Amino acid sequence: MTQISNSPLTILGESIKLGESKEVNFDVANLHTATPVNVPVIVERSKKPGPTVLLTAGIHGDEVNGVEIVRQLIAKGINKPKCGTIICMPVINIFGFINLKREFPDGRDLNRVFPGSTGGSLASRVANKLIKEVVPHADLILDFHTGGSGRFNAPQLRYTKNNKHLDELAEVFGAPFVLYSKNLSKSFRSTCAKSGKDLLLFEGGKSFHIDDVVTNSGVNGVKRILKHLGMLKTVFKASKPKKSTVFIEDSNWQRAKYSGMFKASITVGAYVEKEDIMGNITDPYGKFNYFVRAKTSGYVINVNELPIVYQGDALFHISTELK
Structure with missing residues (x-):
């Protein structure tokens, strides 16, 4: 239920x-050097009441593409709503972001x-x-993530199925x-779902990498959502x-049958037919060349871009059943 209020x-x-x-300031703890760590939360409120949208990124410190999406929304002024409120948290795991690590200094994954x-x-x-202190204010949360190390995700939204409202928002x-x-x-x-909060999780690209196509997909998606809610300024x-x-x-x-040097020959987001060649695995000595063929037909939504793979490593994530 949208919370519309004139009160502060x-x-x-x-x-x-x-x-x-x-x-x-989202202040939790200083660095071990006693240096204060400021985690800015940017809040923009229109004079006109309306919904509250929370934009989050950087739950994992190495997922910079998500951080870049929220950064662009702020830098371009898209976060200044025509009505309602937009709350931006570009880097939640500031400790991991500083140290170029996925986890917190205590070794824990914030998302677990x-x-x-x-x-x-x-x-x-x-x-x-x-x-x-933050989530209770939101009517809708857009949470931005990035693929793992060396594994490039096609821009995609994730949530549980059989949710008509989120399906409609995803279409938008x-x-x-x-x-x-x-x-x-x-x-x-999961925690937001248990609290009755609508959340769309965006995945795209790979860690320690900023990709323009992924970034544009995220920024444009937010603009469409804000327009749908009547919050996007006409400019x-x-x-x-x-x-x-x-x-x-x-x-x-689809996993590697052999260890070796790996190179994909298809692009992420492509549709493949069963038995199509998607890449090859070779050895460093020019004696071995194995062609990786698609085991099923479907869309390729993740491609392993690491040059070295071991037997059993994930190479491609392929759709098997469409709605």
């Missing part, structure tokens, strides 16, 4: 009235400790503060793919996606 928004101890802009606790680990405390967002997936235990997405254009979103009911990973 109190978030992280700061009161923000309609028509005000404010940067508040929600809802967290006030007396737990550092990651748990960050999770708890996010859930208790216009990412190339929707991959229905179960909520992982103690994840941000910004929300173009329709060039192709309809493909909804994927099920998918499989």
